Amino acid sequence: MKTIFRIITLILFISPAVWAQDSPYQKAMKKEIASLITTDSLPQLQRSANAFARIAELNPSEWQPAYYQALAYIYQSFNMALAIDKKDEALAKADELVKKADAISPNNPEIMTMQGFVTIAKLSADPAGRGQSLSGVAMQTLGKSLTMDNKNPRTLLLMAQMEYGMARFFGSGTEKACGLAKQSLAIFSSQDEEALKAAIQPTWGKNQAEGMVANCK
Amino acid sequence: MKATFTFITLLVTTATFAQTNITGKVTDAKGVAIPGVNVYLKGTYDGTSSDARGGFAFETDETGNQLLTVQALGFEIQQISIRCNGQLVSHDIKLLESINVLTAVTITAGAMEASDEKKSVVLKPLDIVTTSGAMGDITAALLTLPGTSTVGNDGRLFVRGGDASETAIFVDGMQVGNAFGTTASNVPTRTRFSPNLFKGSFFSTGGYSAEYGQALSSALALNTLDLPLRNQGDLSIMALGGGYTQTLVGKQQSLTASANYYNLAPYQSIIKQNFDWEQAPASWDSEISLRHKWGNAAKSRSGMLKAYFHSEGNRMAIWQKIPGSDSRGDRIQLRNNYHYGNLSFRHSNSNGWLLYGGAAYSYNKDAWKLNFDPVRQVTTLSHTKIVAVRDFSSRFSLKNGLEWYIKTYSEALTDQNLRRDFTDHQLNHFAEGSYYFSNRLVMVGGVRTGYSSLARQVWIDxxxxxxxxxxxxxxxxxxxGRFNQLPEEKTRIHDINLKNTSATHYILNYFIVNNNRTLRAEAFYKNYNHLTTWQGNASEPFDIAQNGTGYARGFDLFYRDKKSLKSTDFWITYSFIDSKRQYATYTTRIQPSFAPRHNASVVAKHFVTGLKSQLGLSWSWNSGYPYNDSNLPGEMQRKTGMYSDLSLSWSYLPRPNVIIHAACSNVLGRNNVFGYRYATQPDETGTYASLPVGQGARRFAFIALFITLSKDKSANQLNNL
Incomplete structure (x- = not known):
């Protein structure tokens, strides 16, 4: 009996601590985020999108599920095997999800940046046909996001990628693009990734920033 | 210890006992497996995605009645009631496809759309402004599309054997009166509106929606930009003049104001002109546009209000030779003043309702001096419109609209105190339903009814x-469809009882876009009835009747390719038009001068990164214009030589915010003739003397510098080229 009592005490003692650490929402989010940012397989990305959709339905006041679901669709659109129609279908869904996230959490620089990412993905689906009309829109959206938070490493990274593309197009120097990429990577490196992950704050983009900085050398 | 074990075992077994396995397979209506479908119990975290073969399996701890929800992009959501009691639940699910506006079929018969957002487009909005030879004129760019004919001595839009008055032009759904600048006869004109105002256009060469009426051949709907991107100033300095545009953007509203001045006199003093100008064309224009939007599309209630005002003035004086006379000829002086105001709105809400409409007013005053005799003509058009669209489901939507037009026209010989005018009220109602049987098949049916107070006629189209x-x-x-149009005001003023002229269109179209290549082929048949005929001079006609008939038939081809040649985008157009009609003073059916039989054009754009330049080429050609030779019996017996114009352009971007643009039309210097004018009386040898109707100058060269001033250094005026 003594043992049982001890076990029960232990359970009672531990459980609240466990719960405080991770609600079912947080647990599900962490698991899905981890699998989303480590894959580029189409079926896995679709599984991620579906999982975030399920989480979003249960947590209508959280912006992160829609945000990550949008990211899953954007990643899908970068798959070379997809026809442009399918890419556009995925990106239309991403667009809708970003707007949904924005309605839950207005003036959020992370969501504004995701909006910029959707535009960049649309542009990438057909650079020749959409470059001229969408590059301005993408720069504008990212610019708006930087006015809200000029230290967001993802905004800086996407800005760097846009600047890089334009510098290549106009045949001008890539110093500005590379400067932005370095700035982005420096911020990524200074952040406590584990703490952000624990708080379900966005952490994606560091690898791309590293790749771009390496490219710049 | 034993007790502890029992306790834990008990816990575990209860859990195991409550678990239900749910499995099945998801297919479409034809039984084809759908992978990546979201399958879950509503209101729980329990769920999974279907695998490559459409199969799914997951476990749940939930018990009792649950809703199995099945959801995938492109399909209607399905919910199935199931009971979870620890026993295996197995369900095979068939999903019905949902209508996806993005990828579903669209009606392309007669229609050519320029849009950045839609699929079935032949052009991007930017193409209209970067087409070499168009010189920034919307119409000139559209003339490189199938179904149109270039009429070099007119400059307006001629569609499939129809004359220029048979095309109606709309801005944000509201009709524009006198959309082209007034000009002397045989001196080509331009569209009044700058292409950088518009985010897209819908150009129909026939068979268009019941929303558009009073146009026998064609409708051109231009949609203005929504909120501009950023605050910026755009400065343009051209050989012919210059202008400045300032854009201010707020969170939900924006203001754009611009002013331009052009004068061809300095240019014409350097480059030799065929026309005998006394005063070279000079013009000013100013524009203000305001935008205000509200709501959030994600929260379902949203809308936008647009206001646009345009004012301009033009001056010119030209001498035109009279066939058979050695004098300087007739002197034509024109002072044109034009104002257009347009207020439009759209609002949509969550219940599937979309409301749009507006009010627009056009005022055009032409003060002529014809050999020093003053003539004043004033045309006004006011248009009010309200349209409600209701989506009953993703498959079926119904559109209902009411329109009221007031058209007035007056002309006066001011020094003789003679004046005549008319006012016509037109009421229109239209209803149109569209139904998607599937993503592959759509049908649209509509009816447009109208009443004119002046013609006292009701019509149903x-x-x-x-x-x-x-x-x-x-x-x-x-x-x-059937299309009705009242005669031009310059004819109506002589007989206010004139009724509608009418046309019937039949159009068959094939359209495919694949991998940056577009092919469009179209065949058409158009039947004209009640065309207006008269005797005598067009300015003083008599015996006006409406018994003229005619037809236009033919086909056209359009191929566009952005893929085959590196950094090059080109399109090729061919249109065959076989048209005959009895109209104006013709007593038999003749091929009209504005309907050449064979028409072709080639447009190419090539970007050279090393030169930071876009090079453009456009070539337009037709087999010649029919004309009436007064020295031969019969009507419209002869045809001019073929028409050909090769234009080149070069846009150089030294810095992202600076563009230098140079262009030259008719580079080869071909002497194109559009017809001949004949003396009204024969000379002493009994022949009628003639003069060719030709080009204003052999070539037209254009050079301009565009500078954009904004915080964003990469912004430029590509839109203005």
Whole structure:
């Protein structure tokens, strides 16, 4: 009996601590985020999108599920095997999800940046046909996001990628693009990734920033 | 210890006992497996995605009645009631496809759309402004599309054997009166509106929606930009003049104001002109546009209000030779003043309602001096419109609209105190339903009714169209309809009882876009009735009747390719038009001067990164214009030589915010003739003397510098080229 009592005490003692650490929402989010940012397989990305959709339905006041679901669709659109129609279908869904996230959490620089990412993905689906009309829109959206938070490493990274593309197009120097990429990577490196992950704050983009900085050398 | 074990075992077994396995397979209506479908119990975290073969399996701890929800992009959501009691639940699910506006079939018969957002487009909005030879004129760019004819001594839009008055032009759904600048006869004109105002256009060469009326051949709907991107100033300095545009953007509203001045006198003093100008064309224009939007599309209630005002003035004086006379000829002086105001709105809400409409007013005053005799003509058009669209489901939507037009026209010989005028009220109602049978098949049916107070006539125009998309993404569409149009005001003023002229269209179209290549082929038949005929001079006609008939038939081809040649985008157009009609003073059916039989054009754009330049080429050609030779019996017996114009352009971007643009039309210096004018009386030898109707100058060269001032250094005026 003594043992049982001890076990029960232990359970009672531990459980609240466990719960405080991770609600079912947080647990599900962490698991899905981890699998989303480590894959580029189409079926896995679709599984991620579906999982975030399920989480979003249960947590209508959280912006992160829609945000990550949008990211899953954007990643899908970068798959070379997809026809442009399918890419556009995925990106239309991403667009809708970003707007949904924005309605839950207005003036959020992370969501504004995701909006910029959707535009960049649309542009990438057909650079020749959409470059001229969408590059301005993408720069504008990212610019708006930087006015809200000029230290967001993802905004800086996407800005760097846009600047890089334009510098290549106009045949001008890539110093500005590379400067932005370095700035982005420096911020990524200074952040406590584990703490952000624990708080379900966005952490994606560091690898791309590293790749771009390496490219710049 | 034993007790502890029992306790834990008990816990575990209870859990195991409550678990239910749910499995099944998801397929479409034809039984084809759908992978990546979201399958879950509503209101729980329990769920999974279907695998490559459509199969799914997951476990749940939930018990009792649950809703199994099945959801996938492109399909209608399905919910199935199941009971979870620890026993295996197995369900095979068939999903019905949902209508996806993005990828579903669209009606392309007669229609050519320029848009950045839609699929079935032939042009991007930017193409209209970067087409070499267009010189920034919307119409000139549209003349490189199938179904149109270039009439070099007019400059307006001629569609499939129809004259220029048979095309109606709309800005944000509201009609524009006198959309082209007034000009002397045989001196080409331009559209009044700058292409950088518009985010897209819808150009129909026939068979269009019941929303548009009073146009026998064609409708051109231009949609203005929504909120501009940023605060910026745009400065343009050209050989012919210059202008400045300032844009201010707020969170939900924006203001754009611009002013321009052009004067061809300095240019014409350097480059030799064929026309005998006394005062070279000079013009000013100013524009203000305001935008205000509200709501959030994600929260379902949203809308936008647009206001646009345009004012301009033009001056010119020209001498035109009279066939058979050695004098300087007739002197034509024109002072034109034009104002256009347009207020439009759209509002949509969550219940599937969309409301749009507006009010617009056009005022055009032409003060002529014809050999020093003053003539004043004033035309006004006011248009009010309200349209409600209701989506009853993703498949069926119904559009209902009411329109009220007031058209007035007056002309006066001011020094003789003679004046005449008319006012016509027109009421229109239109209703149009569209139904998607599937993503592949759509049908649209509509009817437009109208009443004119002046003609005292009621008319009913049915319209129908449908489209079917094949497996390979190609699609075929068909459109037919009846179209009514009252005669031009300059004829109506002589007989205010004139009724509608009418046309019936039948159009069959094939359209395919694949991998940056577009092919469009279209055949058409158009039947004209009640065309206006008269005797005598067009300015003083008599015996006006409406018994003229005619037809236009033919086909056209359009191929565009952005893929085959590196950094090059080109399109090729061919239109065959076989048209005859009895109209104006003709006593038999003749091929009209504005309907050449064979028409072709080639447009190419090539970007050279090393030169930071876009090079453009456009070539337009037709087989010649019919004309009436007064020295021969019969009517319209002869045809001019073929027309050909090769234009080149070069846009150089030294810095992202600076563009230098140079262009030259008719580079080869070909002497194009559009017809001949004949003396009204024969000379002493009994022959009628003639003069060719030709070009204003052999070539037209254009150079301009565009500078954009904004915080964003990469912004430029590419839109203005």
């Amino acid at each position: 049915p319209r129908f169209s449908m489209a079917y998309k094949f497996e390979n993404e190609g699609q075929v569409s068909f459109a037919a």
